Amino acid sequence: MPFRTINKSVQVLKKTLCSSSVLFLASFSHAEITDQKFKKTDEQLFQACLDDIRKTPDFSRIEGATFELHRPFQADLTVLDFLNYQPEFKKEPWDYHASLVDPERVTAGINLKHELYPTLSKIEQQYGIKKSDVLAVWGIESNYGQSLGKKNVLTSLSTLSCFGRRQQFFRKEFSSALLIVQNGDLDADDMNGSWAGAFGQTQFMPSTYLHLAQDFDGDGKKDVVNSREDALASTANFLKNSGYKSDEAWGYEVKPPLNFNAKSDRKNKKDIKFWRDNDFKLVNGSPLPDGIDKLALLMPSGPRGPAFLIGKNFDTFYSYNASESYALAIAHLSNLINKESLYVHFNTPWPTDDPGITRLQNKDIQKALISLGYDIGEVDGLIGSKTRIAIKKFQTTHNLNSDGRAGKKLYDYFDEKGYFNFNNSMLNQDSNSTHTESKTEPQKMLGGKTIIFVLILFISFLSLFIFKIYKVRNKL
Incomplete structure (x- = not known):
């Protein structure tokens, strides 16, 4: 092909690539602008909703200064995912109990029974609730105050007051949360908890707090977040008001x-x-x-x-918490703390050949999955959706029953294959799974548009480089 023809072809290619880059950047920018427009619309709707609910009877006790000072600037729309979540994975009772009532939680409860014996004795005397029952609620609700939740309660409840289902319910809880702060019992910075607004060491909803929270340590505040005494006495008061009978077993x-x-x-x-x-x-x-x-x-x-x-x-x-498995977990944990027994199983075994496993065993599986290249998020001993997806992929790769469940059989399989040897650099025994996962994750992080854009830029620079070589050769 003559150099003149090549020169024209290169010029055409150069213009085409530049135009494509401009069009791509324009479309990319338009997408960003569109996203910003939608976000701005959500924010406008959110602020207009807050203006409206501020005038309703539910907020009649909230001072204007309190409302404006703690008014969220932006909604947390992630709470709607939890509100609308319909789990596909049914947790069997043996899995539920194995993770909630394990030797680790029982041991912590026994130690706290001795550490807080004077306080628990006073609570038992005043409210008529057994020490082990109060401890069991505390242990199940927040792992004895170690897991209080990370969502900002005021932001979550205000968002749920304006978007999604049950807005009227959440508006009452939002106004109750503001009243708690206004009364001075808790600082707004302490109001962190679940996506639905439950907070504190035994996870009270704001309206429940207003009715039943207790100042047991005598500092003038009903602080269920920072005061163990207040949290445990408030829990005892809740059980008492629910009809608890002091002279009966559960x-x-x-x-x-x-x-x-x-x-x-x-x-x-x-x-x-x-x-x-x-x-x-x-x-x-x-x-x-x-x-x-x-x-x-x-x-x-x-x-x-x-x-x-x-x-x-x-x-x-x-x-x-309206769940029979939840209530049974409290009852069982209470018995074990009272007897100071680490035998966490019921006398009659669960009707399964694949029992549940403890939180520590769940953590081992999560660590192994991460070492194999799977994205499961945080290692916390809780088998959430990301861990189940990773387990299901692993099971499919290894021709196992792909149910996404972490049970004793899966744990034993990991153990037999040596997957708990976490220092074994990505566990070469499972190279197929490792390589598959490690290659797919970066693609998810980059995103399709970014990859295309990088390719276009690369081709553009390559074409310009060829064009420069051609010009040098033409001069020669």
Whole structure:
């Protein structure tokens, strides 16, 4: 091809590439502007909503200065993801209990029982709530004050007051949160908690705080965030107001008769005589003791798993968080703390050949997944959606049952393959999985538009380089 023809081709290519770059940059900028426009619209809607709700009766007790001082500048729309989240993954009761009631949490509870014995004794005397029951709620709710939540309560509740479902409910909680700050019990900086607005060492909603929070340490403030005494006394006051009976146990693990035909029904309480007449006994074979007049049958995993007869105090645990598994975790943890036993299993095993694992074992799996190149986020011992996705990918790669679950079988598989040897540089035994993940993650980080833009720039510079060589050769 003559040099003149090449020169024209290069010029055409140069113009085409430059035009493409300009068009790409224009489209990229337009996307940014569009995003900014949507964000600005959200902010305008948010601020207009705050102006409107400020005038409603729910906020009549909130001073104008308080509202304006703590008025969020920007909504936290991530809370809507939690509000609308519909879990596809069903957690079996044996997984739920294995992660909540493990030797680590029991040991911490026993140590705190001795450390705080004088305070817990005073609380038990004043409110009538057993020491171990108060400790168990504390342990399940925030791991004894170690996990209070990171969301700004005022921002979360104001966002939920203006966007999504149940706005009226969250508006009352938002006004209650502002009233707490206005009263001086808590600083706004202390108001961090869950996405739904629960905060403090035992996770009170703001309206619950206003009704039931206690100043047990006598400093003039009901500080459930920074004061253990206030938090534990407030929890005891909650249970007392929920109908807790000081002279009763929460219930018992039992052994139903083989031919007894009944379903699990927490609300269907019957006299203890009914259960005795139907030959119900404690799981060790002893007769049912006196002490609880009315009991209901709870079988969280069906007739082949652990069974319990539960009374009124179990219902008070349930009122803290409307979940039978949650209430049973509090009840079981309380028993273990009281007995100072680290045997965390029920007497009747769960009906599964793949039991749940502890938080420490979950952490081992998470660390191994990270060393294999999987993106699971923070190592926290909690099997969330990112960890389940990573587990499912791993299982698929290794021809395992791809259910995304971290159970005993998966833990044993990791152990047998040596995946818990975290110093084994990316675990070469699993090179296929490692290489696949390590190659795909950077692509996610860069994004499609950025990659295209870099390629265009590279081709442009390469074309200009060829053009320079051509000019030098033409002069020669």
